[in-house]
Amino acid sequence: MSLIKRYQSEIHGNYSRKSLKYGLVLGCVLSVVLLFRYLLGVPPNAPIAKDETWTVFAFLFLGNCVALWIYRNSLKDKKITFKEAYLLCLIADVVACMIYGMFIYIYAYYIDNGQPSFVERCATVMFNSLNESGQQTTNLPPPPMSYLVIYSMMSNVIMAVLASFMSSLLLRNEKAQVYTKEK
16 A cells, blocks of 8 residues: 555646746736836835735736636646646746846846945845844945846745645646556
């Protein structure tokens, strides 16, 4: 008797091409939201600030739900397993996070370079979080922009794993069959 059940699932559609398409759209949406916030006069403190991470998470989750709903309804039998839904969302979110990270780089150097600059605001947020943890932060140089972009992309990818899991669990409509070995 096996303690771990193995499941056998069937992929119903071509999720790889669709996930790249949805990731491109979602990355552009995240970039437009960042630009829209700047145009409204609410520039973000940092891509790692609490309000920014929750905004990104909300858009990733909602974007995943919309993409899964559209993808599932485009299938012939309108069935999708957790595995296919999770792969679709995860690939789309990783692509979206890469596009968003590239836009943050462009945003920092060409769009939001006033006083204080985007990098200076990011450094302030990071130093404040270090102060909360009890570390000494006097005379620390601001981090390079490439570090902030990579850190932002990695933290967004971690959130994307959670957003993909939640949306896939919510919108799957077919349960995988338990795999039984023929004797």
